Amino acid sequence: MKRPLLPAGLSAADAAPVLARWLLGGLFIYMGCRKALHPDLFHELLREYHMVQSPLALNTIAIAVPWVEVFCGLLLLAGIAVRGTALLLAGMLAVFTAVVFHRALGVQAAQAIPFCAVKFDCGCGGGPEFICAKLPENIGMFLLAVCLLAGRGRALCALYTWPSRPGPPGPGRRISALSRTSLDKQ
């Protein structure tokens, strides 16, 4: 007997945003872990941006960013506080992208090379990258976050809103109801 590809109650249209949520969560966990495992290297790269002068502020950013990314990635994978997490990530991505773009302009001016030939380690977690690859990557992740912010990807969520409050019925609630029923039977 063929097993269904999707869990009961989940249509293909519901599955795509869920996959997008998992993809975004996975990417943030990966990039956050790369930074968190080598906070010294991330700290050095962060310093290259000359954004803050105070050591305390620089240290706080270097400590917070990697682990907040991992935390948000975990929330997205589990489907907890999805819209709040997506809003936070969209905000972070907007700031990161603007800062990386500004730095790339500086490198381009200093080295007198075409914009797309600019390659440097932006501290994003992926190592040295060409700016013309990095910017679309960031914009893609930003759009995924906006998609989640718009209310997509509710299915297979552990706790879609946090603190929990009644919301409109959606696939997520259907799945939760199904899970509860199967638990009750056990």
Added chain:
Amino acid sequence: MLEAIMVGAAGLAFAFLANFLSPRGLNPARNYFPGDGKVSNVAPAAVVPSRASGKTNVPASAPSPAALLKERLEKNGLHLLERAEVEKLFHDPRLQWNALLFIDARDEDEYQAGHIPGAFEFYAYYPQKFLENVLTPCQLAEQIVVYCTGGDCDDSESAALFLRDTAGVPGEKLFIYGGGMTGWEAAKLPVEIGPRGSGNLRNPAP
């Protein structure tokens, strides 16, 4: 919006807890770059090459990166050494009885991949981890040469300032080799691979 603020607050709490528990965690209160700024890999506006001419618009009076480094080190009470001077020190017999020390301020992977033979490992980011091994030899030594990768690396400066200002090593003993490991290797000088005293040498002296 409230949810985002709550996620952000929880994320920050998670971050500081994880950083506290991590063996590689950073100290929020420490100034990791006690030197006064570094020579950036992005040129300042005055030396940005002209796009029209393709020539670098360097003012005749613009100081070289080496001169800037020397000036900055002197401002911090440290002394810069050139490669020839360091090479001479490497052949100094004082090195045999630790009256002269080399301190490698790069990270552990870089140190293991190759360092100046006999150099002590002292990664500037986690000095407490290495201080126990380094402090007594530093107090007994007459001269200490600290180096890192070279170029725009300033870990050697951070390490030297930590040794002087926190560990109490007299500043007049401390010297910085600005060319660092890059300059050393480019000159095909001996490099020790693995831990200190491993005897595994690349480019051994003839």
